Amino acid sequence: MAEFVANEENREEEQSGFDFASLWKIIVLNWYWIALSTIVALGLAFCYLRYTRPVYAYSMKILVKDEDSRSPMYRSGQMALESMGVISNSNGFDNELEILASSNISKRVVKALKLYVGYELEGRIRKHEMYKDNPYIVDMPGNQIDDMQSLILLRVSRRGSGLHVKGKLYAPKAKEPMVFERDVKSLPGSFSTPVGTVTLQRNPVAEPTTRDMYATIMPLEAAAKSYGARLSATATSKTTTVAELKYVDTQTDRAVDYLNELFKSYNEDANEDKNEVALKTEEFLKSRIEAIRSELDETESSLESYKKRNELINLTNDASNALTKSTEYQKEQVELETQLNLVTALLDYMDDPRNALSVIPSNLGLKDADMSKMLDKYNDYVLQRNRLLKSSSADNPYVKRITSQLEEMWPSIRLSLKNVRDNILTQKRSADSQFRLFSQRVSEVPTQEHDLNTITRQQEIKAELYLMLLQKREENFISLASTATKARVIDAPRSEGKVSPKGKMVMMGALVLGMAFPVGLVYLLGMLRYRIEGREDVEKLTKIPLIADIPLAPKSHDGEHKLAVRENSNDMMEEAFRGLRTNLRxxxxxxxxxxxxxxxxxxxxxxxxxxxxxxxxxxxxxxxxxxxxxxxxxxxxxxxxxxxxxxxxxxxxxxxxxxxxxxxxxxxxxxxxxxxxxxxxxxxxxxxxxxxxxxxxxxxxxxxxxxxxxxxxxxxxxxxxxxxxxxxxxxxxxxxxxxxxxxxxxxxxxxxxxxxxxxxxxxxxVLNGVDLRKRKYGYYYGYGKYGKYGNYGRYGHYGVYGHYGQRPNAGEHTEK
CATH class of the missing domain: 3.40.50.300 (P-loop containing nucleotide triphosphate hydrolases)
Structure with a gap:
């Protein structure tokens, strides 16, 4: 008993491993199916490689310039830490990589290259994709493309001297497409659709053809998403700001054009961000110059009227000492009045709710250095927030944090401006007081001269402010004109070869699959069998000795011949029972x-x-x-x-x-x-x-x-x-x-x-009924072609316990 239990445990261990003998048996017995499956698989692989559009990869390297405004000492310390691997330069540069792969940039590229329209030419087996060599150019107005949310499929056919267009329009919520047909009598021409006007014109660089052309007009968002998914932007290393752009496409020219246009669109987008402060400053300066010009005109008109009315030509009766002091305080009043006007204008700008979370004009000539630094810091945060909003939403945690900082700085800046204004007013009151003191000393100066000096002072204040604003406007124009690009090309777009389908891998996969499929199928069917097939199955299920294999006997309806073993006979059946009686001994x-x-x-x-x-x-x-x-x-x-x-x-x-x-x-x-x-x-x-x-x-x-x-x-x-x-x-x-x-x-x-x-x-x-005609037994037992044997026929079935039903015609060794 113990020996049998040990044998059962050994049998379970043997069955837990993979049976290579069974696999080899399957291969030998089913070699013709394996060969046929391999031929079919290789044929399908050849057809796949023949008619599948190849996909090519192109790469491009660009340098994203680091415009860090921090001190040189700070940057050198950061570079030292980066070289030691303590930190990595991945904060701002990672943002730039995300912007490069963003849908906003992709939309710019798609719209610039008109990639929202795809072209195919009818072929014998499949359609041929075209780029730049399409016989006709299909387009829609820019404003309609921006608003379109439907997909349009067009089939353009020659009809006489014109074109016949069959189209399907797939609306976002429609269950069935809208079908339409239009005729274009001459080119260039156009026709209307439910979502806009479609224009048709000949492609001057393409050869005319009589085959039908297929055009697909996609929504701009869908096209940008489709083409953007083919792009990947990665950093070449952690210590540089060099980005490697990889793009895959079925058209090599389109891949090169996409990468070049992507670089151009990225620089344009970055320049728009950098010029936003200058544009806001230009608007502010323009409005202030107009206001100061109007005030200066009024002052000069008053001076001219006063001289005419009082017939004044030249006044020289000034007290030297009093006049000198009065002039000094008068200059101080002019400077304070200028600063006061600038501060007041900035407060008016900040009181306007429309300017919330926008840049504040900072380069106007304020003499308060702390105030200027605060305004520059605020503007930097505003630009950073606006740049992030282009590639993410307002719910981004980093955007929220910047927005919160801006909201906290806004009242602080306004309070600081009020404090600056109060300080200027205090200084101005002191200067006015001193000016009045010295003015009393020249009381003998004629009233006309005093009035004339007042008007002249107002004129000088306005003129000085006007000249300063004109100077700032010119400086702002120079800043706009000298904006440098954000990135530059290191390596132009270059081919990295075909990425799919890979012929060798496909053929190798087809070869392996063609050989493995029938083997796996036969092996799986063998695992799913619930009946034994031969000695191998019996030996897997038990360690009880199997002492004989009895072949399948022929059918017989003659009762005298139901015994398969006869005297003076020497066939396969007699040999099987001779082996059984020998093993019994x-x-x-x-x-x-x-x-x-x-x-x-x-x-x-x-x-x-x-x-x-x-x-x-x-x-x-x-x-x-x-x-x-x-x-x-x-x-x-x-x-x-x-x-x-x-x-x-x-x-x-x-x-x-x-x-x-x-x-x-x-x-x-x-x-x-x-x-x-x-x-x-x-x-x-x-x-x-x-x-x-x-x-x-x-x-x-x-x-x-x-x-x-x-x-x-x-x-x-x-x-x-x-x-x-x-x-x-x-x-x-x-x-x-x-x-x-x-x-x-x-x-x-x-x-x-x-x-x-x-x-x-x-x-x-004893294993009975082994059909040696089957190849699995021919290989396994080695009897193969010794002779042909019939089937047993139908066996009877026991019914309910102790009861037997009717028996059909029995084979030679049936029990019914």
Whole structure:
């Protein structure tokens, strides 16, 4: 028992590994299917490579300039930390990489190159994609393209001197496309659609053709998303700001144009950001210059009117000392008045709600250095926020943080401006006070001169402010004109070859798949089989010895020929049973001669095996008897062609006479062979289970042991009734018959349990019904082409426990 359990554990370990022998068997037996599958797979791969559009990759390197405004000492320290690997230069540069791959830049490129329209030319098998060589150019007005959300498919055909257009319009929420047809009599021409006007014109660089052209007009957003997905922007290293742009496309010219236009659009977008402060400053300066010019004109008009009215030409009666002091404080008043006007104008600008979160004009000439630094810092945050909003939303945490800082700085700047204004007012009051003091000292100066000085002072203030604003405007114009590009090209677009489909990989994959598919399919079908097919399956399911393989016998309806083993015959069947009887001699001991022959379910051929084994042993010169203990469904009488009478084992078991003479009267002697006797089942009793359990069976087998060399017991299937387990007490060994392509694999769980529980003596297996005509057996057994054998035919089926149904025509070793 311990040895069997150990064998079962070893069998489970062996099954856990991959069986290369089974794989090799599958390959050899199905080589023609593997060859056919490989040829088909390679053919499909060739067609795939022939008609699939190749995809090419192009790359380009650009240098993104680092416009860090921090101190040189700070930047040198940062570079030292980067070289040691402590930090990486990936904050602002990562943002630039995201901007390069953003949909905003992609939309600029698509619109500039008109990639929202795709062209194809009709071919024999598939359509040919075109770029720049399309015979006609299809387009729509820019404002309509920006607003269009529908997809338009057009088929353009020649019709006489004009064109005929068939179109389908796919609206976003429509279930079915809208179909339309238009005629264009001459080129250039146009036609209307539900979403706008489509224009058609000849392509001057393309050759005319008579084949139909297909055009696809995509929404700008969809086209930008489609082309943007083909682009990847990566950093070449962590310590540089060099970006490598890779773009894949089926058209090489389009790939080059896309990368070049991407670089151009990126610089334009970056320059717009940098010029935003200058543009805001220009607007502010323009409005202030207009206002100051108007005030200066009024002051000069007042001066002219005053002189005319008072007939004034030249005034020289000034007190030297008083006049000098008065002039000094007068200049101070002019400067303070200028600063006050600038501060007031900035406060008015900030009081306007429309200017919230916008840049504040800073380069106006404020003398308060702290105030100028605060305004520059605020403007930097505004520009940074506006740049991030182009590639992300306002809900971005970094954008929110910058917005919060701007909202906190706004009141601080306004408060600071008020403080500056109050300070200027304080200084101005002091200057006014001093000016009045010295003015009193020149009281003798005529009133006309005093009034004239007042008007002149106002004129000087306005003129000085006007000149300063004009100077700032010119400086702002210079700043706009000298804006440098954000990036520059290091390596122009260059080809990296075809990226798909890769011919060698596709053909290799097809070769592997073509060879692996039939092998895997056969292997999978083998794993899904629930019936055994041959010795290999049996050896995988159990370690119980398999002592014989019985080939499939031919059909026969002649009862005299239902025995496959005959005297003076030497075919495959006789050889199989000779091998079985030889192996039995190694299994049975010296005094062991009772063989229990059974199976798990009906139809596996236990009666066929037991009768032919008895015949084979008798031909060896052994005195053999076969006992029909399948008393629920007796078969021996019909199988041997014996007369139907009441003789049989059941008559002996039911009798109280236990003598051998009584038993011998139930035996039919010399059946088919002088050495072969048959003890049939006899009359079917109402209580077969109780009858088998009587002690008379033990006495009968004991007597048969004395008079015969071998006693073979034909018993019922062990999985259906318990009779066989009761009969096993009188046996010396058990032949468990299983049938190829018939016995379920689940039966071996019961067989192993019987072996493990020692419920039947010396269980050995016989594999019956091996069809040698099948290639799997021809390879496995090596019999292959020795001869042809028919099928068994149909086996009978047990019905409800203890009851047997009707039997169809039986094959040679069926049980019905």
């Amino acid at each position: 190694f299994v049975l001991g010296g005094d062991e001669k009772v063989i229990v022959c059974t199976s798990c379910v009906p139809g596996e051929g236990k009666t066929f095996v037991s009768t032919n084994l008895a015949m084979s042993l008798s031909l060896l010169g052994k005195h053999v008897i076969i006992v029909g203990l399948d008393i629920r469904k007796p078969r021996l009488v019909k199988l041997f062609g014996l007369p139907s009478d009441k003789r049989g084992i059941t008559t002996f078991l039911s009798s109280s006479d236990e003598s051998y003479e009584m038993l011998d009267r139930q035996i039919l002697h010399g059946v088919c062979n002088p050495n072969l006797d048959v003890l049939p089942a006899g009359v079917i009793p109402p209580n077969p289970g109780e009858l088998i359990s009587r002690v008379q069976l033990d006495h009968a087998i004991l007597e048969l042991r004395k008079h015969y060399d071998y006693v073979i017991l034909d018993t019922p299937p062990v999985a259906l009734v318990s009779d066989t387990l009761s009969i096993a007490r009188v046996g010396d060994m058990t032949l468990m018959v299983c049938r190829a392509d018939f016995s379920p694999k689940s039966n071996f769980k019961l067989i192993n349990e019987l072996k493990q529980g020692d419920k039947m003596p010396k269980i050995s297996l």
